[in-house]
Structures are given as structure tokens and as C-alpha cells.
Amino acid sequence: MSDELSFLSHARYGKDKVRVFRIVREGKWHHIVEYNVQLLLEGDIATSYTEADNSVIVATDSMKNITYYVAKISPHVLNPERFALHLGTHVVSKYAHIHKAFVTVEQLRWSRIPVTGEQGPEEHPHAFFRDGDDKRIVKAEVDASQGKDSIVATVTSGISDLLVLKTTESAFNNFVRDKYTTLKEVDDRILSTSIDLSYTFAPIKVQKPSDTNLEELLAPTDIPAGSVWDTTVPSKARKVTLDIFASDNSASVQATLYRMASTIVAQNPGVNSVSYALPNKHYIPVDMSYLGVENIVPAQAEVFMPVAAPSGLISATVTRK
Numbered sequence: 001m002s003d004e005l006s007f008l009s010h011a012r013y014g015k016d017k018v019r020v021f022r023i024v025r026e027g028k029w030h031h032i033v034e035y036n037v038q039l040l041l042e043g044d045i046a047t048s049y050t051e052a053d054n055s056v057i058v059a060t061d062s063m064k065n066i067t068y069y070v071a072k073i074s075p076h077v078l079n080p081e082r083f084a085l086h087l088g089t090h091v092v093s094k095y096a097h098i099h100k101a102f103v104t105v106e107q108l109r110w111s112r113i114p115v116t117g118e119q120g121p122e123e124h125p126h127a128f129f130r131d132g133d134d135k136r137i138v139k140a141e142v143d144a145s146q147g148k149d150s151i152v153a154t155v156t157s158g159i160s161d162l163l164v165l166k167t168t169e170s171a172f173n174n175f176v177r178d179k180y181t182t183l184k185e186v187d188d189r190i191l192s193t194s195i196d197l198s199y200t201f202a203p204i205k206v207q208k209p210s211d212t213n214l215e216e217l218l219a220p221t222d223i224p225a226g227s228v229w230d231t232t233v234p235s236k237a238r239k240v241t242l243d244i245f246a247s248d249n250s251a252s253v254q255a256t257l258y259r260m261a262s263t264i265v266a267q268n269p270g271v272n273s274v275s276y277a278l279p280n281k282h283y284i285p286v287d288m289s290y291l292g293v294e295n296i297v298p299a300q301a302e303v304f305m306p307v308a309a310p311s312g313l314i315s316a317t318v319t320r321k
Ligand SMILES: O=c1[nH]c(=O)c2[nH]c(=O)[nH]c2[nH]1
Pocket: 172, 183, 251, 252, 253, 254, 280, 312, 314
């Protein structure tokens, strides 16, 4: 019997890629969000794997329906951190045998179309455009394993796929030189990366909602600066990332990364740690010397070959002391 040789050491399941679009109408002003949601669960579900016992399975189809239901009733739906917490808390509260929910919300960009109004430029109340491919990513782990009245949540937020490039003020010198080295030292090069950033908040206690009144959940009256409830954190993190990328006289991706991460920790007291993963997307000057055309000195080169692969991949986590 195979049970003598192995055991179920981990089990988690749920629905992935639940696409949700939500409108909140405030008079003529319409607010919108578009999310891709993943909702995974852990709990007393082992027998569904080991004994074909479906009585412990909340169908992933039901999880999809719950996602849409919470998107409909949640007063927090426009904020992905709160929506993720609301969804996870709802599920672990509703099902006695489900102890943990893992919610990932990927928010797509929709910004108001700037139009020319009577008094000059203004934002349109109900027309939007996709002003970037970067996504806001929120991951919430909602843990009710210590009881349904002591639910604890840990939240990680961030950005993925924020594509940036600068044409100067990036150098790369003084690296290890040995028999494997072919790379030349450069004082001036193109620097481009697709930024993945995440930051973690201190764990929070979440009130259990009653089945009938989900709205009572997650409405802290005073919002500590930098906490998961502080809606200014995501825009501050994005701005610092872009500002430092642009203004830093970069000695390396590593050094620029560290400046960005430590600044986010310094500016957001509730943020515990910040991680970046930065692919170094190389742009190689095209050698035209065989034509007698100078295009090889990086600082003067005008035609480059963007190289998708291989790329460097520089990552690090900076943690509050
Ligand atoms: O900023 C950089 N960091 C590296 O580690 C590295 N390695 C490399 O070949 N080019 C670069 N650039």
C-alpha cells in the first residue's frame, strides 16, 4: 500500500485568475477597480486527497462566487489590501474546518482620462485608460488556526512589471576581473529594468465578522502611518522607486536597489521589510566599425541592441532593525 511509503505533507487549493471588475458610483464620479484574484485555502482537508472524501471540499467554484459576493458587499473593495483581508477573513470565518486563507490580488491600472474642460485640463468622471502595464500586487495570509476569534493576518503589497530605462548616470566598474571576464568597465551605460517590489507590514489582528454584517469588519478609526490601512504607502513606494531610479547616479543595480529599499523603510514606519527583484535588461551598442562608423563607446553610441536574454537578476531584502 502506498500509504506505508508516503504521507500528505502539504495541501492547499482554491481558485486562480478570478477576474473582477467593480464600479463604485458616487454621483457623477465613478470609481473603478479591476482585479485578478487568487484565493487558496488550507485546513482539515487532507481526507479529500487521501480518502476521496469530497465532504470537506468547499468547491473552487464556490470560492469564485464568494469572491464576487465580497466584491459586491465590501465597503473596502476599492482598496486591494482591505479587499484581500475582507475576502480571506470571510472565508475562514464561514467554514469551521478552514483555518487559513491565502489571497492574492493583482490590480490592473485604470486612470482617469485627462480631458480639456472649460477651466483647463481636468480628469474625466467616468472614462479611463490603461496608463501602464505595471500591476499592484497584494498578498494577504489570513490565519484563524488559533481560533476564529483570534484571526491574525500578514499582508505583503507591492508592484510588478514596472518597466523603466535611463540613458545615462549609470556606471559599472571595479567588479571582479579574472580569466572569465570579458565585460568592459563602463562609466556611462543604459540602465533598464522591470521592477518587482514588495513590502511587508507588521501582522495585524482582524475582527471576525458576523455572517450578516460583513461591513463591520476592517474599519479602524485611527490609521497608524505606514500600516496596512494607510493608503498612502503604495503611492509613496512607487514614487520613491521612480524618483531614485531617475535621480541616482547608479554605481550598480545593487547599489540603486539598496537606496530605493532603505528609503521606503525610512519613510513608512509600519513597513517591516522591502524586497526588490530587478532584471538588468542589457542594451548593447551595435559595433559598426567594419563600416568605418563609430558606435561602440557606450556614452556616445546611438544605436543599441536591446537584449531580452540573458539578463542579470539582482534581488535583495532590506529589513527594519
Ligand atoms: O549593475 C550591475 N550589476 C551586476 O552585478 C552586473 N553584472 C554585469 O555583467 N553587469 C552588471 N551590472
